[in-house]
Amino acid sequence: MTQAPATPPSTPPTTPPGPRPARRSRLVPAGLVALSLVPVVAGTLRLSELSGLALVGPDVLPDDTHLAAAPLVVHIVGASVYTVLGAFQFGGRRPPARHRLMGRILLPCGLAAALSGLWLTVFYPRRPVDVELLTVLRIGFGSAMAAALLLGLAAVLRRDHRAHRAWMTRGYALGLGAGSQAVIVSLWAAVAGQPAGNTRALLLGAGWAVNLAVAEWLIRRRRARRAVSA
Template sequence: MTTRSRLVPISLVALSLVPVVAGAFRVTELAAGAPIDDGNARFFAAPVPVVLHIVGATVYCLLGAFQFDAGLRRRRPGRHRAAGRVLIPCGLVAALSGMWMAVCYELPPVDGTGVMLLRLVVGGAMVLSIVLGFAAVRRRDFAGHRAWMMRGYALGVAAGTQAFTHLPWAVAGVAPDELGRFVAMAAGWVINLAVAEWLIRRSRRGPVPARAAVARPVG
């Protein structure tokens, strides 16, 4: 990988580190039988969905970051396709388990109904993006495939961005109220989608070279 092409996946991996580390801590807590309190009781009561969510999201965010390396796609199209076959189910598992938890787990007091509905909308949009991206590549619409997969990834990796959108409360040393939590969560998803749409529109300003298009079959 060239230095420039390496920069994008490295940046995305760095953005993913906060939720990945938090997820690893949660799985360790469940495996080790940590003391149960109001913050983790729902996870101990039904651990399967949260473990599926963490594993799916971790693979989706970390492996998915390297799908954005254009040089790697051109040199190793088979690797890009193989990664895509892993990423599609992982992304779907992450989104669907997140939606399940939003509905079936007891709501934390700070989240409220607004955040629950927001999670459902975003989870549904992520599932739709992945499905449309897969459908696009099946009909060899590589530009559409890339666009939809970028949108799905932007939604999936937003937990990293949300660590920054919560910074004002962290700096102030206070917990956000329900409205603040809703705004911080929504801002993370909106920022990521805005960046993804900007990149998609930028890539469509010129024709996609045939060789590059062939290198984008899945993922």
């Protein structure tokens, strides 16, 4: 009596591979740099104006003559370096030596941007377009950014790398707020006209809030992945 030939075991259907890690590691910094492009360009134009080599006229950039040059320069340079260079701390794995070197550059730049922004907000007169609500939001989110950076520094000094990464992610998200603000305000202006007063202040606050919400989502998602793998 002959036996029926054994049927080969069925193979599970293959799923299409996800994006390559190398490609993803390039796309994340590129997207973050693109988001910071508008405030970096505006800051560069302001620096050119302060140096006497104005590339644009007063109709393009608002008049900031009431601001002292030194804290404004510190704020622009610190924020530009922090947002552009900080983008390359995200997306894929980085050599530890390079990560530490970039961190030693980014932390002073981030603190300089946050503290100089607070200085300008507190000690200099408000522009006519800036309402009291915007002053409160700038102080709150600027203080939160400085606190996040200092907490991130404290975490890495005690070798708590998970807390360090979480706090630095929050700090970078707040530092990148100007990029999201440019997008949100531009979309509002395209639909409902140029915002002013408290509406403008709330839209600018939304830029910080959206970035911080995305950062918290990424932090929780990272923790959930670690829990599943454990």
